[in-house]
Amino acid sequence: MTRDSREPFLKTLLAVSSEGTARKHLVFSDVDLHREGRQVGYFHIPHSPDDDAWGTTRIPIAVLSHGDGPTVLLEAGNHGDEYEGQIVLSEIIRDLDISRLRGRLIVIPAINLPAAISGKRNSPIDGLNFNRAFPGDPNGSVTQQIAAFVNDVLMAASDAFISLHSGGSSLDILPSSIVHCTGDTSHTERNLAAAAAFGAPVSVVLDNLGDTRTAASAAMTAGLTTVSVEMAGQGTVSREALTICRRGVPSVLGHLGVLKDVTPATPTSAAMLYEVPGPAAYVIANADGVFEPLFSIGEPVEAGQVAGRIHFPSDPGRAPLDLRCQQSGIFYAKRQPGLVRQGNCCAVVASRAGTASRA
Template identity: 55%
Template structure:
């Protein structure tokens, strides 16, 4: 894998990447005023299409002067609220409403979106663990490289729309991505609070650097994430939060006029996932019975759930307990578990965020 070259752009005020050599092409002009909804194409040569390409939906809405926001959905193909809400925005918004530029990719992991799976059926990869990507790699790695090298460098804000997918149920939340700099962290918190979700959670994915949000942070963008319910379902309540949240971030950035619409329940809980100790993981192969409901306040030692062994009726179930005091932020959706499967994620209060984000 080759790494991008960093170049400095004085006009943008931060280091920018020079795109690595690649064969991705598109009829969408990032600099053309107005609304364009098309695709970018990643050449591929599978058995049934020797000189074909995978087309990924791409939209640009540009008008006047102002910042650029990149909005991405469909990072995982079984997460639906983000793609629905982003598609609605693209159909509804008039370029005259915009000051700056919106770059939108509503189904970035296109083959996974088509299949309704977390990972791509083409190469088995999780798009959100492939950054900074590789133009000489598989399809998923090439798409990540295009975002990393060609879209992040021309963007000021990055909004990454997620849900829990088929395997998790998550409290509908706006997600703070920890920044490597104090000023970047403050800006991320302020933008995430502007999203206006009822719950705000700082999640660092145990220090993972291969996610799209971590990669955007490294390039100095203001980064906002979301987790809208899950279970492989479409939650009407979470979808409404997502619709409002997208427009709130656009207003916060100054791309749309007006102030963010902050409803009374917004930012009611500001939390953080405090590292590996917050995860309840199965050590067994069996069937998971959750005991703690989503959003419940729990104490260390409380029963979290049980793992049952259906082929061994004489065997007692194994009891899982919560390792710390906290709030149940996420819980596993499927009953079947294997060793290593995540059953619960806990979060704790993060009062510093409110001070840092003001």
Template identity: 45%
Template sequence: MEQHPAEASPVCAEIDLWAQGETAGHLRVPHSRNDSGWGTIAIPIVVIANGEGPTLLLTAGNHGDEYEGQVALLRLARELDPAALSGRVILLPAMHDPAALAGTRKSPIDGRDFNRCFPGNPHGSVAEVLAHYIDTHLLPLCDAQMDLHSGGTGIDILPSACGHILDDEAYMERSLAMADAFGAPITLLLKEVNAGPTLLSAAERRGVVALSSELGGAGRLNPHGLAVTERGVRNVLKHYGMLDGVPEGERSRRMVVPDLAHYVFAPHDGIWETADRLGAEVRKGERAGFLHRIEEPLAPPTALAYGAGGLLWCTRGPGRARAGDPVAVVARDL
């Protein structure tokens, strides 16, 4: 694997990224505080390497309240036998460690959403410095990358691999081949509203075959989503010839959320009563649910309808929604 010249970063990797076998340690990110000018944040990193082969970066805890990926990568780090591997796996099971420790989407340190920080800034906040390191020091080492997300506290999502709709068809085909291998029940293709500052887009800019995912949500660890994730990461290793065997599991259903008509947004604050379970087939114009206003006990709840038909792919996690929150998202077959 060729080493690319990397831009200067204040982040210090306390492990040798080129060591063979299994190595665990930390990336140390400077964090100056009033009571500790030389303070640091330690981000856990595990490298498992054996001989020749591709380099795969697997990340979780980009958002701290998304748990399937975090647990799947911890288990992979403990259970993957280096002798059975061809190539190198770099694992960041709690990539945005301050948010992962807090169990929150954003960092309690600088308030940043880590997946809105790429390509980062070596002179910025803790999150920006870390994003810059991953973009300039880790991604250039990689042939492929997968970032494991869920819906977090706010939403619940059917387990899915997620990729971008890209102009480069050959590159997109390689991403879709990785998604087929991952084998989630759904592969969802999207053109994101604000994709630029995400890790997925950073990987795409560097020509690294990359996928994101949504593997559960509503602030829980979803056992089915966890099983899909654990099988999926091993499937990706098999897909790249890094583990023996062929990917196992179901054929992924390719779907798309083509526009905002497939979202149902809360027009005001209230308690959301969904009409359908996640995974229901719904039709345009059908009732999506009721939004209740506790502050006006005798007022009827606001009935909301689906703006498009398809599979109910995502629902609101907590009962209470604020004006402007999506309470349902419908996906349709590609």
């Protein structure tokens, strides 16, 4: 890489954070955000472990650009054990006919690469959850530096953000698009329309209990139209979810006006809008044991019904403990491993939007 080829990109690296404070980044890249065409390369996080004094952790990134139009930032591998999005974004990087673009895609298929190549939710380098690391720290650990670069440079250069998740190794989730609400009604409506355009069986209003350290929250703070999705899970690749994701991502890009000649997915209808309004949606283990779910994903449940039981095979004289649903709705997510410990999320009940009723 020549100095000249880096210069345009390096000019973008002195960014302004969401707090309005200039933050200097150590990250460098071999792709130029401002060049037309298809570029596939890396951005490098300086990383100096025992066996590599002046090395980097390099994160794959592609810039696909053609003509004038919006910029859409797409991420997968935010959690390393969530795979459908990683496959679909890699396919887009390789196969998308860029003459169909009217604008720019910044595509990062394994954004927390250390987690992705180890098949783990969190980074094995610093133990951090990328989706709890925003707005990041340009002088922090590897995960914090990736988040800071995404926050300050890539989100600042984008109009919309698509974040592809699944339930990972610990959950199985009904394939769904997530509706992100903000205090700005028109912004929320943009997010809702983008989520519907994905064409998942359901859309769910969900805010991670109000956590502002997520990538989606950072994107909304930056004013981006924001949609994320949850594609099954179980630490594997769901054929059904992969089909939905392969159809849904181009459909959202068409909706956003950055990709033409798209066959749109059938939009998720308003009747299939659910919400996870708060703690009452979560069924949390209150003992260590073996969890038996009493419902399958997508089944209707009523407030007060037993969602599942915790068994105690090591203490067989002890009766199982019932875990009850606190609201009516559908069994939106359930724990994948049989073993549970106190505090584990065993299930999530999503209610029809505006109808949450407590037990």
